[in-house]
Amino acid sequence: EAAVTQSPRNKVTVTGGNVTLSCRQTNSHNYMYWYRQDTGHGLRLIHYSYGAGNLQIGDVPDGYKATRTTQEDFFLLLELASPSQTSLYFCASRGTGNSGNTLYFGEGSRLIVV
Amino acid sequence: QQKVQQSPESLIVPEGGMASLNCTSSDRNVDYFWWYRQHSGKSPKMLMSIFSNGEKEEGRFTVHLNKASLHTSLHIRDSQPSDSALYLCAARTSGGNYKPTFGKGTSLVVHP
Numbered sequence: 001e002a003a004v005t006q007s008p009r010n011k012v013t014v015t016g017g018n019v020t021l022s023c024r025q026t027n028s029h030n031y032m033y034w035y036r037q038d039t040g041h042g043l044r045l046i047h048y049s050y051g052a053g054n055l056q057i058g059d060v061p062d063g064y065k066a067t068r069t070t071q072e073d074f075f076l077l078l079e080l081a082s083p084s085q086t087s088l089y090f091c092a093s094r095g096t097g098n099s100g101n102t103l104y105f106g107e108g109s110r111l112i113v114v
Numbered sequence: 115q116q117k118v119q120q121s122p123e124s125l126i127v128p129e130g131g132m133a134s135l136n137c138t139s140s141d142r143n144v145d146y147f148w149w150y151r152q153h154s155g156k157s158p159k160m161l162m163s164i165f166s167n168g169e170k171e172e173g174r175f176t177v178h179l180n181k182a183s184l185h186t187s188l189h190i191r192d193s194q195p196s197d198s199a200l201y202l203c204a205a206r207t208s209g210g211n212y213k214p215t216f217g218k219g220t221s222l223v224v225h226p
Contacts, residue, residue: 042202043158103160
């Protein structure tokens with residue numbers, strides 16, 4: 001099965017702090033996604049990417065930046081963290097062709113902003 | 115942007131019973147639906163997908179799709195306690211948009 005690894009798994013930061021969430025996939029997938037999951041809202045797309053150097057804006061991008069440095073690595077940056085960004089963050093990847101319609105999720109990164 | 119509505123929000127069924135979950139897209143260009151299952155404390159994992167009108171069965175799980183009504187449903191027969199989870203519906207629209215939109219999910223509890 002496709003492997004997606006996120007770090008850190010848990011993070012506590014203060015309001016105004018700087019946070020970077022990392023995601024690495026070793027499946028040679030082109031597409032990578034960052035979602036946040038909150039009770040009552042389901043999974044909401046923050047940013048996504050088609051490949052190294054590419055960045056697409058998702059549905060809830062405010063307060064977030066992202067960067068895709070290589071095909072494997074996708075980072076989510078919170079430069080001035082706010083309590084409203086307390087959430088469970090999931091990274092996912094998908095390929096193309098016959099295997100390209102399934103999202104493979106990492107184990108999640110829980111962020112608390114106090 | 116597309117919205118994906120799921121119902122019911124929560125569902126309780128007895129072990130051995132039938133669970134039926136619904137999902138509707140707001141976008142007439144929807145061309146692909148997925149059902150993901152997320153056990154408590156875990157990440158979502160794809161359960162089934164469908165893009166053609168009709169029905170698709172895999173073991174105890176059956177998915178229906180009616181493209182005209184932009185609606186899909188997931189049916190779990192002979193439900194087991196291990197089926198207790200959050201079920202997330204995702205949909206994609208045609209035209210090269212590769213960003214699946216998720217619904218809020220249906221929380222299923224199967225009690226012994």
